[in-house]
Amino acid sequence: MRSQDYDRIYLSPPHLGRHELNYLHKAVEDNWVAPAGPNLKGFEQDICQYTGAAHAVALTSGTAAIHLGLRLLGVGPGDEVLCPSFTFVATANPILYLGATPVFVDSEPTTWNLGPTLLRTAIEDRLRLGRKPKALILVHLYGMPAQLTELLAIAAEYDIPVLEDAAEALGSRYQGRLLGTFGDVGVFSFNGNKILTTSGGGVLITNNADYAQRALHLATQAKDPAAHYQHSEVGYNYRLSNLLAGIGRGQMELIEDRVKKRREIFSWYQEKLRDIPGLRFAPTEPAGSRSNRWLSTVLLDPAATPITPEQLRQHLETRNIESRPLWKPLHLQPLFAEAPMYGGAVCANLFARGLCLPSGSSLTDEDLIRVAEAVCEVLSTAS
CATH class of the missing domain: 3.40.640.10 (Type I PLP-dependent aspartate aminotransferase-like (Major domain))
Known part of the structure; x- marks a missing residue:
């Protein structure tokens, strides 16, 4: 299709x-x-x-x-x-x-x-x-x-x-x-x-x-x-x-409902996709913290899957599903080429390995299933 x-x-x-x-x-x-x-x-x-x-x-x-x-x-x-x-x-x-x-x-x-x-x-x-x-x-x-x-x-x-x-x-x-x-x-x-x-x-x-x-x-x-x-x-x-x-x-008037829904979406993805090779949900919520999980984000492990985040993103597009790379670090942007930078390996690695999945609080169960199936189509069959 x-x-x-x-x-x-x-x-x-x-x-x-x-x-x-x-x-x-x-x-x-x-x-x-x-x-x-x-x-x-x-x-x-x-x-x-x-x-x-x-x-x-x-x-x-x-x-x-x-x-x-x-x-x-x-x-x-x-x-x-x-x-x-x-x-x-x-x-x-x-x-x-x-x-x-x-x-x-x-x-x-x-x-x-x-x-x-x-x-x-x-x-x-x-x-x-x-x-x-x-x-x-x-x-x-x-x-x-x-x-x-x-x-x-x-x-x-x-x-x-x-x-x-x-x-x-x-x-x-x-x-x-x-x-x-x-x-x-x-x-x-x-x-x-x-x-x-x-x-x-x-x-x-x-x-x-x-x-x-x-x-x-x-x-x-x-x-x-x-x-x-x-x-x-x-x-x-x-x-x-x-x-x-x-x-x-x-x-x-709806803020706590919206936070609850976004957190539920993140947990749903975690549960349904937990056995997918090379896929990890991050970042980790520290003890004593509550994230609103504005966006559900994943990392791909190149040692466990040959699929890149861009390949996954493109596959989702074939199913008319929008996803997005993680933010490109600002020290790698032409606009800030001359700015001082301390470190850089961590955020560059995250950018290279990460993707944001659909996370809107209006997502239906059918929408979530469609996203999960599309992710599985490309990652579960990768060798």
Whole structure:
């Protein structure tokens, strides 16, 4: 059969619930269709109530939130920012926006996140060169909590502020506490493929009232307090629409259900595909952590199967099933060819061996069976 003979199974499509339209209809009826209005304030309150953060500023994207977060932490031209290499480019692009330089650090193989040992090595080497990093970006890749106890202790030892990129990790927990709340500022994304979506959008959270006030100022073109339009510094048009915030309010009512479903999908794959030669599910969830399992990810062992992740991906496409390689490490991207890098073998190996399987919370049992059968077709028969 041809791929078009099958309905498309997407990697992580939006999954709307029952209440988003209520908020949208109310916004239209009341003419609140600008980047202001009750949905916007309500969405921020929903985020604060769920995470326990004192302040939230809803923005046009997670990338915008990282950009503003770095400005809040004082990053500017000529500075250096520590950043994992194994992440999406949106984590590091805002460093370049500010005229700063990313200093990339390799992952550790358990959670796939920033490695504490190499982080210390990177900091000490930059200090030796007279280049104290201005900030550290921590990422929780694919929703998996990083080794926060160790990483935060190192950052505190060297007095380096932390921006917590939890764009993929809404609903994940570390030692009972929701991710995004450990850094000086935290960031979530509500892009269309995330566990919850506002179509496009993000949010910056913090317990620092001054940070929240300044983020809101910068996100609304940095207007000075005057009757006329007066500006003393560069600002941005980053405020989320009241309409999209309405979608977010409806989505937030479903967060724990969505986490539960994604975790069930990961467990289902593990159970059904556990005997497939050369296939391993990763990363590993450390004790005391709960990943939202935003995406179900697998590694292929070249010693046990001749099939590569790209061959598996292409086979899934013949069944009209979308899958995706793991993030290509940023130190291997042409854009960052000149950036300092510490380590690199771990994340390069993960990229070479990994694939993301369909993980959306709207997947049916029939969809999951189709994915599993397609995986088995190519891996079980490989010699």
